[in-house]
Amino acid sequence: MPGWRAAAILLLSFGPAAAATYEGSPFYGYAFEPGGAYPLSLPQTLRATIAVPVARMATKPADTLAELYPALAACWQVPASLGAPSAGSEDIEITLRLSLRRDGSLIGPPRVTYAAGVSGSQRTILVRGTLDALARCTPAHITAGLGRAIAGRPVALRFVYRPPA
DSSP states (O other), X not given: OTTHHHHHHHHHHTSOOOOOBOOSOOOOSOEEETTEEOOOSSXXXXXXXXXXXXXXOOSSOXXXXXXXXXXXXXXXXXXXXXXSOOTTOSOXXXXXXXXXXXXXXXXXXXXXXXXXXXXXXXXXXXXXXXXXXXHHHOSOOBOHHHHHHHTTOEEEEEXXXXXOO
């Protein structure tokens, strides 16, 4: 019976795997049981939060995600007629979801997924100002290595603006 070992290994491979317990380290994944999950190599969406306006433009091509996010936010300026945040809010926030090609250009139009701290016509002004800023900063000046790593991956970029008091 030479095939019994292979059959036993095959049957054992179909058994449930033990879920590792979550010990508090950062992870990106899905929990199958309370406290159990499996880590993914990267989150499904590359995310960042940037306080705007950014003080200065980048002088060299972005080689990491930490350099890319401020480079994309560097063109953001306070829209002239934006005004103060709505009542009960200190900040004005907007999140865009976008994807870049290897050369740093946009793949399709960015999508606004969240806006807070503004309402009505102010929201329209914020969205238009943010989309115009992104258009000014793309194609992003990135290295070939970063371009290969992020090409086609969704990026969620959150801008947070706190007006001076």
